[in-house]
Amino acid sequence: MTPLLSVRDLRVGFGKGDAVKEIVHGVSFDLHPGETLAIVGESGSGKSVTALSINRLIDYGGGRILSGAIALRTRKGEALDLTQTSPQRMEKIRGAEIGMIFQEPMTSLNPVKTIGWQLEEAFRLHRGLSGAAAHKAAIEALERVRIPDAERRLGYYPHQLSGGMLQRVMIAIALATNPRLLIADEPTTALDVSVQAQIMALLAELKRETGTGMIFITHDIGLVAGIADRVLVMQAGDVVEQGPLDQILDAPQHPYTQHLLKAVPHFAGGEAVRHDFRRVDALKQRPALTVDDLTVRFPVTSGLLRRKTGAVHAVESVSFDLMPGETLAIVGESGSGKSTTARALLDLVQPVRGSFEVRGLEGKSQHRPVQMVFQNPYASLNPRLNVESLLAEPVRAGGGRLTSAMRDRMTYLLARVGLPTDSLTRYPHEFSGGQRQRLCIARALMVDPSVLVLDEAVSALDVSVQAKVLELLVDLQKELHLAYLFVSHDMAVVERIAHRIAVVYAGQIVEMGDAAAVLSNPQHSYTRRLIAAVPTIERRRERFELDTRSVPSLVKPIGYEPREASWISYGPDHKARAEELSA
Amino acid sequence: MADLLRGLLRHPSGRIGGAIVALYIIVAVLAHLGVTPYDPIQQFRIDRLKPPSGAHWMGTDMFGRDVLSRLMVGIGQSFLVAFASVGISAVIGTALGLTAAWFGHLWDGVVMRLMDILLAFPAVLLALLIIAVIGPGTGTSVMAIAFVYTPIFTRVVRGPALSIKSRDFVDAARTFGSSRVYILTRHLMLNLVAPLTVQVTLALAWSLLTEAGLSFLGLGTQPPASSLGLMLSESGNLMEMAPWLLVFPGIAIMLGILGFNLLGDALRDILDPKTRSALA
Numbered sequence: 067m068t069p070l071l072s073v074r075d076l077r078v079g080f081g082k083g084d085a086v087k088e089i090v091h092g093v094s095f096d097l098h099p100g101e102t103l104a105i106v107g108e109s110g111s112g113k114s115v116t117a118l119s120i121n122r123l124i125d126y127g128g129g130r131i132l133s134g135a136i137a138l139r140t141r142k143g144e145a146l147d148l149t150q151t152s153p154q155r156m157e158k159i160r161g162a163e164i165g166m167i168f169q170e171p172m173t174s175l176n177p178v179k180t181i182g183w184q185l186e187e188a189f190r191l192h193r194g195l196s197g198a199a200a201h202k203a204a205i206e207a208l209e210r211v212r213i214p215d216a217e218r219r220l221g222y223y224p225h226q227l228s229g230g231m232l233q234r235v236m237i238a239i240a241l242a243t244n245p246r247l248l249i250a251d252e253p254t255t256a257l258d259v260s261v262q263a264q265i266m267a268l269l270a271e272l273k274r275e276t277g278t279g280m281i282f283i284t285h286d287i288g289l290v291a292g293i294a295d296r297v298l299v300m301q302a303g304d305v306v307e308q309g310p311l312d313q314i315l316d317a318p319q320h321p322y323t324q325h326l327l328k329a330v331p332h333f334a335g336g337e338a339v340r341h342d343f344r345r346v347d348a349l350k351q352r353p354a355l356t357v358d359d360l361t362v363r364f365p366v367t368s369g370l371l372r373r374k375t376g377a378v379h380a381v382e383s384v385s386f387d388l389m390p391g392e393t394l395a396i397v398g399e400s401g402s403g404k405s406t407t408a409r410a411l412l413d414l415v416q417p418v419r420g421s422f423e424v425r426g427l428e429g430k431s432q433h434r435p436v437q438m439v440f441q442n443p444y445a446s447l448n449p450r451l452n453v454e455s456l457l458a459e460p461v462r463a464g465g466g467r468l469t470s471a472m473r474d475r476m477t478y479l480l481a482r483v484g485l486p487t488d489s490l491t492r493y494p495h496e497f498s499g500g501q502r503q504r505l506c507i508a509r510a511l512m513v514d515p516s517v518l519v520l521d522e523a524v525s526a527l528d529v530s531v532q533a534k535v536l537e538l539l540v541d542l543q544k545e546l547h548l549a550y551l552f553v554s555h556d557m558a559v560v561e562r563i564a565h566r567i568a569v570v571y572a573g574q575i576v577e578m579g580d581a582a583a584v585l586s587n588p589q590h591s592y593t594r595r596l597i598a599a600v601p602t603i604e605r606r607r608e609r610f611e612l613d614t615r616s617v618p619s620l621v622k623p624i625g626y627e628p629r630e631a632s633w634i635s636y637g638p639d640h641k642a643r644a645e646e647l648s649a
Numbered sequence: 650m651a652d653l654l655r656g657l658l659r660h661p662s663g664r665i666g667g668a669i670v671a672l673y674i675i676v677a678v679l680a681h682l683g684v685t686p687y688d689p690i691q692q693f694r695i696d697r698l699k700p701p702s703g704a705h706w707m708g709t710d711m712f713g714r715d716v717l718s719r720l721m722v723g724i725g726q727s728f729l730v731a732f733a734s735v736g737i738s739a740v741i742g743t744a745l746g747l748t749a750a751w752f753g754h755l756w757d758g759v760v761m762r763l764m765d766i767l768l769a770f771p772a773v774l775l776a777l778l779i780i781a782v783i784g785p786g787t788g789t790s791v792m793a794i795a796f797v798y799t800p801i802f803t804r805v806v807r808g809p810a811l812s813i814k815s816r817d818f819v820d821a822a823r824t825f826g827s828s829r830v831y832i833l834t835r836h837l838m839l840n841l842v843a844p845l846t847v848q849v850t851l852a853l854a855w856s857l858l859t860e861a862g863l864s865f866l867g868l869g870t871q872p873p874a875s876s877l878g879l880m881l882s883e884s885g886n887l888m889e890m891a892p893w894l895l896v897f898p899g900i901a902i903m904l905g906i907l908g909f910n911l912l913g914d915a916l917r918d919i920l921d922p923k924t925r926s927a928l929a
Binding site: 440441445446450455460 | 816817820827835839
């Protein structure tokens, strides 16, 4: 069988003239019709550059194909070397022969045009349809990606649809012309786990239906399992290993592949939880943090006079306590209110009701005993301040001065979190993502906090870096007897660090308890759904069911108060909210 | 800072603009120190309206005053007004823009609508109005020009300040309990240095022109002192007899504005991370 796409010794570089820096050093692979190739690698491995070179979008990103050949067999059967094709010809090929799905569905669609217009455009440009015919084709395309009520949705603008829906629209546009090759560049990275599972299921089904060849780019080797036929692993611009799926996952040959497979936190259904903390013993002490009936609402106004017409019930009656040395993970999807809970504890948002009490460490400064580490280490450090100023800020804010004792503490903490001690005079851009996150941790520890709020603190990091930062966090917790509030959407990471878990859904805690109990024996239907959606290598042969249920709206009219929750206990430290049977 | 200079030297319009501005600054400083070929207001009765020669490089005017000396002092005067007014408007505009972005709500609305109203008037017209009320003079020119250019700085600062305000590092600072002043100066101001530098350079070019215009209309610098606009206005009736009276100050104004504009463009390229890599 002749391959659909054959890439030979592809080298891609960035820069002009003598300053060309080669990013991809000779990639070769074949892709047969109907086959899915997954390209796996961490950030900077050249996986996206490789994919963008195939449809030559790299030309617009400052890159250049230095050598090699990309042979595409077109619909008419001719073999075309894409490295030699003219830009005019490429415009025809993109779309007609090669479809592309990007990572961010929110930014890949034009916000001022309806999705129907954008879908019909694809049919107008590539299939010559117009008017009613294009409209009909657009409806069919939306139905093909399982969007219910397709005809009405055509009139929607992108901001009216959720991320998962938008990604379906993107897929529909990419598939509008029946491309022979589909390139999906991290199509689910920006989405929630359960939405991710649905998009993966959809892609797998569409692949079976249409016989399209697909290149699937991801940093998550766990995700590859459900969709790929072949896997290609990249590291720093080189292909380190490629082969059939089962061979790569079961018998990886290259040390880097083995390392990747080991570094990815595999979700183990509660078997991999930590056992270094016994809550029963800790209960004799006073909790480091007690949260009682915390409620956060944001007013919704409408009309010319900004009348209050309701409120977004972001956090609804959340109560928990956190012992010194304990990690409580708050798990949920985006919009569930997990980050708002964390932000309320740091006075970044004002609760409308409820209280929380923090207890500082014995004998330490009582200034700001709760500190926070943010998700994005690139945004949470002021790029114009050097490390010394950055680390000094929390101390200065508490009225402290830059003394030699404080400098000693800085060098000690830098060394403790694994950064070179000569970092003090350097600036954030000189550090990698993982190093910056270590810097943020060191900064939070400058004032001896008793509680550390980690808001998706490892989500933005590459898997191998993620594992090391988690390790650091566990060590620091034991050493300093810190209480962690670990906010995350990633069940596999949560399993590695949490002692207890609180699952939040639509602003409310629906299940809470001992980590092992919640993960191995989930009781609330939402927890079950969340756990079922986690992609794992072990579950690679299972088929995901498409689920089109939508999250209930958080916007409630004025005066709305939710019903008192009734809890059902499932063990010594495991309870779940009773569900209404009508749903 | 060293990086900035190196970037300017590498940038083609940065080189030219930088050279022109440097030359003007040297001339202005010399004039203020009194180092000119002749006394700019001394009248050589016999040498009236002499064309450029070895003794008077740019000729003399109707009172027999040396044009080169008057030009140097004029540049000094124009620069003094430009730098003073831009300095004042940058400080006030930045403070207004920062506080508008930070406090938001009513304060933001009031400040920005006020700035919109000021921006709706043409710059020279507004300056004229102020001078008509207070009376002409160097101090009034500085105040009037500063007043006219304040809204531009307010706008330039408010936009980026709003986006920086919502960045995580500002939230982080709040969680440490950092004071408002600390957040505004260290976190917001430091990140606004780049757009402000560019804006200051461009505003200098405009205020140079505005000052010349006001003096031309007789509302800025008062005779017998010298300024570029005043020299132009004095030369008006003698254009055919003594064109050098018009040409040299005209070229001086044009070149000065060109210099600041080129420098501003270059700074914008150098300070913008998106174009910086392409230049490196």
